[in-house]
Amino acid sequence: MITDRALVDKIISGDMQAFKLLIKQNERLVAHMVSRLVDNPEDREELCQDVFLKVYQKLSGFNFQSKLSTWIATIAYRHSVNYLKKKKIPIEGDIEQEEFQSRTHFVVHENPENLFSNKDLKDFMVQMVDKLPVQYKTVVTLFHLEGMKLPEIEQVTELPVNTIKSHLFRARKLLKEKLKLYLVKEELL
Amino acid sequence: MNDKKEQRIQQLLDQGDFEAISKLSEEEKEEAGLYEFIYKGLEAEPEFTLSTDFADTVVAKANSKNSTWREISPFVLIILGVLLIASGAIWYFDVNIKVELGFFSGLWKLRWPIIFGVMAVALIQLADKTLIKSRYTKAI
Incomplete structure (x- = not known):
C-alpha cells in the first residue's frame, strides 16, 4: 500500500498513473460528497471531475497536516458549496419542521411494511437525507458514510466541533421524528 | 422525550x-x-455512481491542461519579447533620431496602431489556445 506522501511525490513528478490511482482511491468519497450536496444529477459527474482537476492543480501545496482523503473531501465540499452559492441554493441555517414535512410529504404515501425491506429502507433514507439542509447532510455523510471522526469533519467543513455535534444530533433527531410520524400515521390508517 | x-x-x-x-x-x-x-x-450508499471511465477522463483532462500550458508558455514569451523590443526600438528612434523616412513616413505615423494590432492578434491567439481550445478538448 503506497503512502500519501509517496503518492503525492509521484504525481508531482508527472506520474499520471499515480494520479489515476489517487482518483480510484478517492472517487467514492468525492461522489458521495457531491451527490449528497448537489441535487442536479447532470452536474454531479462534471463537478466530481472538477474536484479532481483542482486536487491535481493544488497538490504541490498539500502540506500533509491532514490525511490526503480529508484534504480531498475539503476540496469536494468547498467546490460543491461554491456550486450551490452560484445556483443561489441556501447552505446555512436550520430547517423548519413544517418545511421539512411539506418537502417529504411523499413519504407518508408509502407502505411501512416495505420500509423494512432493504431496498425500501435505503430509498426511504436516501430521500429523507436529501431533504435535509446542506450542512446537516454534510456532517451525516462524513460521519456515517465516510466514517470520519469529529476533528476530521472540522477540517473539512471548518465548523466548530460543537456545531458539528449539534448538527449531527439534530439531523438524526429530525429524521427519527419523521420516521416516527410516518409510522404513527400509517398505524392510525 | x-x-x-x-x-x-x-x-x-x-x-x-x-x-x-x-x-x-x-x-x-x-x-x-x-x-x-x-x-x-x-450508512446506505447513495445511488449516484461515476462512469466507468471516470478516472481516465480526468487524467486526459489533466494531461490536456498540462500540454496546453506547455504550448502556450513559449508562445507568449516570444510574442511579448518581440513586442517589447519593437516598442523599445520605436521609442528610441522617436526620441533620439530624426531621419527623413521619405516613402516610409506614412508607415511611421501608423507605428503605434501597428504595434497594438500585433498585440491584439497575439491576444486573440492566446485566448484561442486557453479558452476555445481547452473548452473544445473538455467537450470531447
Missing part, C-alpha cells in the same frame, strides 16, 4: 454500546430502535 435522553441514546449507538442500550427503559429502547433504523439508512 427530552433532548438529554435522546443525546444519551445517540451517544450509546455511536459507541456501539448495545449492552447499555439493553438496560434502558422500554420507551428509551423503542427510541433506540428507531435511531438504529436511521443509522442504517445513513
Whole structure:
C-alpha cells in the first residue's frame, strides 16, 4: 500500500498513473460528497471531475497536516458549496419542521411494511437525507458514510466541533421524528 | 422525550454500546430502535455512481491542461519579447533620431496602431489556445 506522501511525490513528478490511482482511491468519497450536496444529477459527474482537476492543480501545496482523503473531501465540499452559492441554493441555517414535512410529504404515501425491506429502507433514507439542509447532510455523510471522526469533519467543513455535534444530533433527531410520524400515521390508517 | 435522553441514546449507538442500550427503559429502547433504523439508512450508499471511465477522463483532462500550458508558455514569451523590443526600438528612434523616412513616413505615423494590432492578434491567439481550445478538448 503506497503512502500519501509517496503518492503525492509521484504525481508531482508527472506520474499520471499515480494520479489515476489517487482518483480510484478517492472517487467514492468525492461522489458521495457531491451527490449528497448537489441535487442536479447532470452536474454531479462534471463537478466530481472538477474536484479532481483542482486536487491535481493544488497538490504541490498539500502540506500533509491532514490525511490526503480529508484534504480531498475539503476540496469536494468547498467546490460543491461554491456550486450551490452560484445556483443561489441556501447552505446555512436550520430547517423548519413544517418545511421539512411539506418537502417529504411523499413519504407518508408509502407502505411501512416495505420500509423494512432493504431496498425500501435505503430509498426511504436516501430521500429523507436529501431533504435535509446542506450542512446537516454534510456532517451525516462524513460521519456515517465516510466514517470520519469529529476533528476530521472540522477540517473539512471548518465548523466548530460543537456545531458539528449539534448538527449531527439534530439531523438524526429530525429524521427519527419523521420516521416516527410516518409510522404513527400509517398505524392510525 | 427530552433532548438529554435522546443525546444519551445517540451517544450509546455511536459507541456501539448495545449492552447499555439493553438496560434502558422500554420507551428509551423503542427510541433506540428507531435511531438504529436511521443509522442504517445513513450508512446506505447513495445511488449516484461515476462512469466507468471516470478516472481516465480526468487524467486526459489533466494531461490536456498540462500540454496546453506547455504550448502556450513559449508562445507568449516570444510574442511579448518581440513586442517589447519593437516598442523599445520605436521609442528610441522617436526620441533620439530624426531621419527623413521619405516613402516610409506614412508607415511611421501608423507605428503605434501597428504595434497594438500585433498585440491584439497575439491576444486573440492566446485566448484561442486557453479558452476555445481547452473548452473544445473538455467537450470531447
